[in-house]
Amino acid sequence: MIEFIGVEKTYTNGTKALENIDLTIKQGEFVAVIGLSGAGKSTLIRCINRMHEITGGKLIVDNVDVTTLKGKQIRQLRRRIGMIFQSFNLVTRTSVIKNVLVSFVPDNPFWRRLTGVFTKEQKIKALEALDKVGILDKAYVRVDQLSGGQQQRVALARTLAQNPDIILADEPIASLDPVTSRIVMNDFKKINKELNISVIMNIHHVEVALEYADRIIGIRKGQIVFDGPSKKVTQEVLSEIYGGKIEEVEHAIEEKVAAYV
Numbered sequence: 001m002i003e004f005i006g007v008e009k010t011y012t013n014g015t016k017a018l019e020n021i022d023l024t025i026k027q028g029e030f031v032a033v034i035g036l037s038g039a040g041k042s043t044l045i046r047c048i049n050r051m052h053e054i055t056g057g058k059l060i061v062d063n064v065d066v067t068t069l070k071g072k073q074i075r076q077l078r079r080r081i082g083m084i085f086q087s088f089n090l091v092t093r094t095s096v097i098k099n100v101l102v103s104f105v106p107d108n109p110f111w112r113r114l115t116g117v118f119t120k121e122q123k124i125k126a127l128e129a130l131d132k133v134g135i136l137d138k139a140y141v142r143v144d145q146l147s148g149g150q151q152q153r154v155a156l157a158r159t160l161a162q163n164p165d166i167i168l169a170d171e172p173i174a175s176l177d178p179v180t181s182r183i184v185m186n187d188f189k190k191i192n193k194e195l196n197i198s199v200i201m202n203i204h205h206v207e208v209a210l211e212y213a214d215r216i217i218g219i220r221k222g223q224i225v226f227d228g229p230s231k232k233v234t235q236e237v238l239s240e241i242y243g244g245k246i247e248e249v250e251h252a253i254e255e256k257v258a259a260y261v
């Protein structure tokens, strides 16, 4: 369970990115965080694994106040919280399986890290993770020979291999075309439902968020203005989140879609 209690985030330049955030996310939820650019979505997500430090309030993950963690404890927290980025963050000039095996490096003794030798068990786990996202047949292909969608699935497999309880996804489909986006979103949904991994996703595509997430958190100027089931997101709610700019957002989405077809 993730709990935000009166969380504040003010960057060193004085920008107030989050204001008085109170939020509880239970294990196994699929949450989409939506809002205009600069609303604070990314900051909210990145506070959970301490990529950003909060400047007020408390942030608790499974009864542990994450702000009190230091060095090794932060690394351990991040083992349990997978992170997926828009840009995939893969080593593209090497094989898919090597990219997934990277997730075991922190567990390995020094000599294994030095020689890059992985155990048979680790290789099996890596292949299982690739199988879960449907790209087992690509295990020995170089990453730069894969499509964007396949690369995002490799990133997802790498995260799965570390056995996380939570996956944070920061704009995971922003650089994918609509068809590929849905394939990747289906993977997220499957992982969420079958493995009971919480998914907290920051996403610009409102219609995709509503289709896949169970719960929507709408942020505007660093504050939560909506928190509820996707089914309850009406046009009024969207106007509240986007400040009456939903038509502009929809137009931008339509333009993006048009660019792909």
Ligand SMILES: Nc1ncnc2c1ncn2[C@@H]1O[C@H](COP(=O)(O)OP(=O)(O)OP(=O)(O)O)[C@@H](O)[C@H]1O
Residues within 6 Å of the ligand: 011, 012, 013, 015, 016, 017, 035, 036, 037, 038, 039, 040, 041, 042, 043, 044, 202
């Ligand atoms: N490292 C930083 N230093 C200073 N200000 C920052 C930093 N990162 C973000 N901000 C500011 O904090 C606010 C929230 O940014 P954030 O990236 O969380 O928004 P977002 O909703 O994720 O936006 P986008 O959808 O464009 O990624 C914005 O005003 C942004 O300019």
